[in-house]
Amino acid sequence: MIPLLGEEEAQAAAEAVRSGWVAQGPRVKSFEHEFAAAVGAAHGVATSSCTTALHLALVVLGIKPGDEVVVPSFSFIATANAVRYVGATPVFADVDLATGNVTVETVDAVRTAKTRAVVAVHQGGVPFDTAALRKAADGWGVHLVEDAACGAGSTAYGQPVGAGAAVAAWSFHPRKLLTTGEGGMVTVDDAGHATRLRRLREHGMNVSAADRHASSQPVLEAYLETAYNYRMTDIQAAIGLVQLGRLAGLVAQRRQLAARYHELLDGIEGLTPIKDPAYGQTNYQSFWVLLDSFPTSRDDVLAELAAQGVSARRGIMAAHLEPAYADVAPPPLPVTERLTRNSLILPLHHKLTADDQERIVSVLRGLSR
Numbered sequence: 001m002i003p004l005l006g007e008e009e010a011q012a013a014a015e016a017v018r019s020g021w022v023a024q025g026p027r028v029k030s031f032e033h034e035f036a037a038a039v040g041a042a043h044g045v046a047t048s049s050c051t052t053a054l055h056l057a058l059v060v061l062g063i064k065p066g067d068e069v070v071v072p073s074f075s076f077i078a079t080a081n082a083v084r085y086v087g088a089t090p091v092f093a094d095v096d097l098a099t100g101n102v103t104v105e106t107v108d109a110v111r112t113a114k115t116r117a118v119v120a121v122h123q124g125g126v127p128f129d130t131a132a133l134r135k136a137a138d139g140w141g142v143h144l145v146e147d148a149a150c151g152a153g154s155t156a157y158g159q160p161v162g163a164g165a166a167v168a169a170w171s172f173h174p175r176k177l178l179t180t181g182e183g184g185m186v187t188v189d190d191a192g193h194a195t196r197l198r199r200l201r202e203h204g205m206n207v208s209a210a211d212r213h214a215s216s217q218p219v220l221e222a223y224l225e226t227a228y229n230y231r232m233t234d235i236q237a238a239i240g241l242v243q244l245g246r247l248a249g250l251v252a253q254r255r256q257l258a259a260r261y262h263e264l265l266d267g268i269e270g271l272t273p274i275k276d277p278a279y280g281q282t283n284y285q286s287f288w289v290l291l292d293s294f295p296t297s298r299d300d301v302l303a304e305l306a307a308q309g310v311s312a313r314r315g316i317m318a319a320h321l322e323p324a325y326a327d328v329a330p331p332p333l334p335v336t337e338r339l340t341r342n343s344l345i346l347p348l349h350h351k352l353t354a355d356d357q358e359r360i361v362s363v364l365r366g367l368s369r
């Protein structure tokens, strides 16, 4: 992933600096408004990252020590870490081989009487089945938090993945489609949750520092609860507003490049590229290929690609295989382990040319025999 940052972003950041509003201010407010509208959500609350967005999402839902939260192990480690931040216990669920996402069945298999929430991930941009999981979570009486770190521009059932989500968390790290350097957002459908989230990210204050400074009258703030400093800056939001204008074009270009990979990879045996599920479209933030019955091991393929100057990456990680989770006895996660050990992510960015793609695929074809 190479972020697309142009003169427009540099200009917007410079304007924010010149305006004197460098911390959270009016640009953050507009970015929240425009981002929420773009992803089909009612309210947006900007944060310092998706990790802090996930933390606040679990706080606002009242998840606490003793509670279990079902999460995929097959995700960036922040998904599981956020559960531990509130003192709850992450319980790993396996994923579907075709999408890399949890399903109603894989969550149901590990759910217990202590399960209070599920964090489902739109992994690498591939939407999970929003209709099925939202309905199942309702039926079980558990909260569904949607980790949409990779989901900007992805759709399910003809709508942006943020539409209809009770709580979703987004990332603007440079490895995602849209970037603000670091940054994140919680989107929610409930106005009360939005109000509490705004307070939680800003020390528990009943009035934001921005509103206090903008007022002509002295405003005496109160601190209603012990909270956090998880704010985004106006410099970041200024960049985000420009990036948001690029979203549709970025997704269209990535989908074209992915379609070209699909054509070129067609017919290479033992290699399965990620594709759209029946109910939606991925933004192809990550274009991964599964090498299941491929004659060359995944690590040897990575090494050969590197030797040819191609920077492919290992597949998405599995948290339960990391030392940080060595104390957790996970249920069997056969699909997660198959995906994390046998997949790799091919280069896909705005500078990738048709020649690059042919060269990359010819290396793979050479290793397939």
Ligand SMILES: *Cc1c(COP(=O)(O)O)cnc(C)c1O
Residues within 6 Å of the ligand: 049, 050, 051, 052, 075, 076, 078, 079, 121, 123, 147, 149, 150, 170, 171, 172, 173, 183, 184
């Ligand atoms: C990147 C990512 C995160 C963390 O996002 P940050 O903004 O870097 O904190 C969380 N979950 C998933 C699925 C991610 O891909």
